[in-house]
Amino acid sequence: METNIQTTATRTVERSARRSRSSVPLFLAAWVLLIGGGVIGTVWYTGQVKAKLTQDISVQTAQQITAMQQNYDKQLKEMQTRFTGELTTVQGKVDALNELLQFTKDNANSKTDNSNKLFSQLNEVKKELAALQKSLDVLK
Incomplete structure (x- = not known):
């Protein structure tokens, strides 16, 4: 019986040794798959965030450019209106001066x-x- 107990004990030790030897590579493979999945997930998520930020920045930039262009057009129209008004005033003064010169010429x-x-x-x-x-x- 002693021999039988020894063989059973050695068999149990051998089985657990075989299981531990085969479970280590399986455990490492599982960790490598988890880490690889995490890296791939991180790269995918980073790409999504980058695309979203790029789109948001493009929309904001387009809005700012539109606002600046409208402001520029408004200022340009105001300047044209002022310039036209000043030009009309100057033209009136020139006409009055021409009339005065003509009057002076006629009276001279x-x-x-x-x-x-x-x-x-x-x-x-x-x-x-x-x-x-x-x-x-x-x-x-």
Whole structure:
């Protein structure tokens, strides 16, 4: 019986040794599969997050560009309106100056000399009339 117990004990030890030897590579293979799955999952998830961020940034950039373009167009229209108003004002001043120059040119001919002569003669007549009035007052 002792021999039988020894053989059973050695068989049990041998079986557990065989099981532990075959379970170590199986355990390592399972860990390698888990780690590999984790790495692949991480790469896939990172790609998804990167694509989502890229899309979000593209949308934000497009919105900002649109807003900037609308602001630029608005400012450009305001400047055009102001420029047109200022140009109209300057054109009015130029027209008034041209009218004044034309008036001066028209009055710079011989009529002006005649007008000046008439004005001078009128002043002389007024002076003589004032002198005559004084003489008349003295006679009274």
